Structures are given as C-alpha cells and as structure tokens.
Amino acid sequence: MTPPGPDKIPQHVAIIMDGNGRWAKQRGLPRLEGHRRGVETVRTVVDAARELGIRYITLYAFSVENWKRPTDEVSGLMALLDYFLKRELDTLIKNRVRLLTIGRTEALPAGVQRELQRVIAATKDFTDWTLVLALNYGSRNEVADAAKAYATAVQEGREKLSDASWERFSRYLYSADIPDPDLLIRTSGEQRVSNFMLMQCAYAEMVFTPVFWPDFGKADLESALQEYGRRERRYGLTTEQIKTGGS
Ligand code: FPP
16 A cells, blocks of 8 residues: 655654454453553554654553553553563664653553653654653643643743743643644544543544554554545645645
C-alpha cells in the first residue's frame, strides 16, 4: 500500500490502543496475554512510524480510569511497562528516539518511575523522533493540574491575569513541549476519545479502525495515513481559503 505523499505525513500521531482484552478473549487466553501481545505491537508501530517519517507518536498506555481494573491486571500492566522500558532502552538509543511521558507519573509504582527516569534521561538529547507514553493520564486531570499551576504562577507574579490566553495556559499542560496531534487513531472499533488529549486534539483528524491493537501493524498505520491524506484540514476556513493560502 502506498502511503500519502511526504507533505501529507502527519507530524504527530496519537493512538488509543484498544482491544487487547477482546483479542485475548477471542482466543480463549487471559486478558494479560492480550496486553503482552500489545507490547509487541508498540515496538512494531514505533519502528513503522519512524520509517514513515512521523516525528511524534503518543500512545495511551494507562488511563486514570484503568486503576479500577482487577488488581492483577493493573499489576500485570505495570510489570509489562517495566519490562518494556528495560527492553527498549538500547533500541531507543540506537534509533535516536526520545521518550517523554504525559500524565500523573508520580503515582506509578516506584520501580516503574525509576525506569522511566532512566530512559527519559538517556534519550533526552534526541530531537528527530519522540515517543510519548500517556501514563496515569486523563485529559480532565491535565486541565485541572494546568489550572492549578497557572493560578500559582499568577499568584507568584510569573503570569498576569490580563495576559491570559490559550497560548499561555497551554504551556502548563503536560504536553507543553509537544506539538498537537494531527491524527488520532483508535483501534478495536470503538469510536470515542475517552478523556484522551481533548485539548490537543481540537483539530486532529480521527481514524477509527476495527482492528484490535495486538493485530495492528505497519499496513494498518499506512492505511490510516492514507485516510488522513484524503482529509481536508480546514481549521474553520473554507476550501477556497485553504487553496489560496488562508486569505
Ligand atoms: C486497551 O485494551 C489497552 C489498555 C488499557 C492498555 C494498553 C497497554 C498496552 C498495549 C501494554 C503496555 C504498554 C506499553 C507502552 C508497554 P483493553 O484491555 O481495554 O481491551 P478490551 O476493550 O478489548 O477489553
């Protein structure tokens, strides 16, 4: 399958990785086996994204709501995350991929936090490719945390209320250093955004695929890019304005 031309390659693709549980259930396997296969897909997709020229890829790995799952599934997911970070460090360095996180990572198990800090520190100087893991992430919490930080900055005189704007406020989001996603993909046939990057996806194109995350591969990413390439991003303008450069 031929991907869209280089001008149509999204700079930032965000993915809601869904369907691990159903993938496992279909095969009579425990849910955790679906997550295990999901980790292999993460590696495939991060490699594929780089090969396709996608500079930022954000993966929704653990939501604030996921803590409510059975405790063995939560601890299994944390163990997988720890395993992933240990296993991928060398590859991330070799491929010059920077790791960043969004979310309240301070609530993750201490061991996972240590691994995260290690990988983030080891990859911090890479600028070409960025992998962002959304961990203990929720968009509404992110806005609440940003509002608190912004209000503190106003109180301390670092911000002026009269200067308040989206541009200034957005610097307090977890994603301050990351461009907004151009394309949001959700696997498994669900068609909702589930508290994921609600502010940042204001103008993102959305592609929903029925494929379960463990089965998602490079061809599925390419087909999402093709769909993206067919979309006209208007940002509130008319088609004619887009054609004449926004005038
Ligand atoms: C959704 O499938 C997936 C998750 C809640 C976790 C995603 C985690 C991974 C792919 C593995 C860990 C990630 C990294 C980066 C190491 P689901 O369980 O909700 O599936 P279902 O809707 O079919 O039950």
